Amino acid sequence: MKHLFIVNPKAGGRDMSEDIRALTENAFKSNPDKYEIYTTKVPGDATEEVRRRAETGENYRIYSCGGDGTFNECVSGAVNKSNIAVCPFPFGTGNDFCRMFGEEQKLFTDMDAVIAGTEHDIDVIDCNGRYSINICSVGIDARIGTNVHKYSSIPLIGGATGYVVSAIVEICKGISRHMVIRSSDYAADGKFALVCACNGRYYGGGFNPSTDAMPDDGILDIYIVSDVNLLTLAVLIGKYAKGRGDELPKYITHLRSDHVSIEFDEDNVINLDGEAMSAKKVDMKLIPKAVKMIVPRGMRFF
Numbered sequence: 001m002k003h004l005f006i007v008n009p010k011a012g013g014r015d016m017s018e019d020i021r022a023l024t025e026n027a028f029k030s031n032p033d034k035y036e037i038y039t040t041k042v043p044g045d046a047t048e049e050v051r052r053r054a055e056t057g058e059n060y061r062i063y064s065c066g067g068d069g070t071f072n073e074c075v076s077g078a079v080n081k082s083n084i085a086v087c088p089f090p091f092g093t094g095n096d097f098c099r100m101f102g103e104e105q106k107l108f109t110d111m112d113a114v115i116a117g118t119e120h121d122i123d124v125i126d127c128n129g130r131y132s133i134n135i136c137s138v139g140i141d142a143r144i145g146t147n148v149h150k151y152s153s154i155p156l157i158g159g160a161t162g163y164v165v166s167a168i169v170e171i172c173k174g175i176s177r178h179m180v181i182r183s184s185d186y187a188a189d190g191k192f193a194l195v196c197a198c199n200g201r202y203y204g205g206g207f208n209p210s211t212d213a214m215p216d217d218g219i220l221d222i223y224i225v226s227d228v229n230l231l232t233l234a235v236l237i238g239k240y241a242k243g244r245g246d247e248l249p250k251y252i253t254h255l256r257s258d259h260v261s262i263e264f265d266e267d268n269v270i271n272l273d274g275e276a277m278s279a280k281k282v283d284m285k286l287i288p289k290a291v292k293m294i295v296p297r298g299m300r301f302f
Contacts, residue, residue, distance in 0.1 A: 001059050003028070003035040003115065006046045006074060008066030011092040020065050020089075027111045046070055050077025050084060059083045061294055063114060067092015068134065072273040075124065076131040079290050085119045087294035094274060097134045099202040100215075100301075107296035116297040121289035122215040125199050125272075128282055132272040133215070133291070135203040136284050138262055139177065139194025139225070140233075142271035143170045145204055176227040177268060183222060183260040186253075191227035197260055197284045198222070201243075203274070211243035216302065218288045222255040258286040 005024055009015040017039055028035045040046050046064070053060045054077065062084060064074040071088045078084040088108050090098050098105040107113045125132040148166040176191040196203075198210040198221040210221040223245055228236065236248050245252040263281045270277050295302060 003061050005037045005063045007039045008070040011066035023111045046073035047077040054081040054084050062086045063089045065089045068094050068274045075133045085292035085294050096202040100200050104299050113296035117294040119292045120295045122293045124287045124290040126285045134200035134273045135198050137196040137271045141194050142269045146269045146276040180263040184257040193225040196223045207241045208243045224253040226251050260284050
């Protein structure tokens with residue numbers, strides 16, 4: 001068994017490479033040949049590195065040192081690879097996947113706990129051939145999250161203010177879009193504010209639409225928010241963000257299925273674990289038990 005730490009030097013606003021090196025040197029001081037550190041250079045680099053390691057046939061435990069985007073890349077390289085197990089070692093800006101584990105999320109930054117962890121098979125969302133371990137969404141939320149970088153780099157705007165500016169701009173462009181949605185016995189053709197498919201529980205820096213989604217149960221919790229005006233959106237978004245969408249069935253439809261497809265009139269932004277892609281039609285399909293996840297020693301979540 002080999003241990004590979006994939007470090008994104010741009011995650012979290014500070015290069016943590018030396019911090020990770022110090023932790024690993026201490027953890028593996030009696031077996032220094034058992035681990036390696038790989039620093040990513042460009043977007044998508046982590047995915048290719050994981051696939052390269054998988055092709056060797058050797059068993060690897062891979063630790064994603066970064067945020068949700070880095071973990072998404074590592075997972076994408078590990079899908080259906082029986083000799084690869086992955087684990088988040090979070091220090092990014094969001095780390096939404098880890099929020100699902102509540103107080104136990106701190107174990108993901110305990111080097112001894114993750115190295116001594118067990119392996120557990122979890123599900124993955126296939127989204128037009130790309131992968132998501134946590135949450136996929138389309139609509140107003142995806143557009144706001146994708147475009148926030150346009151404003152956060154502007155002097156006097158950065159940080160959380162960037163999200164506010166992005167939200168104002170996108171709302172002014174129109175909250176809803178025409179969509180054709182199909183999932184199991186559900187079908188709808190009309191204007192909708194957003195569609196969110198949850199394998200995990202948190203996204204967007206703390207939105208928690210599903211309080212009980214499990215990444216190993218073979219089911220997606222799917223939330224469909226209907227066409228609403230700004231005032232109604234302001235009322236329902238608070239409950240949606242706290243997992244209380246079922247209290248508003250007039251506006252929020254909750255489905256449980258292993259797939260959902262959405263067609264648009266033109267290309268729309270799709271959010272995959274905080275990363276963005278664009279398509280006119282999107283198919284989100286759950287792949288059961290597709291990735292081996294390292295569960296830190298002492299975690300009781302599963």
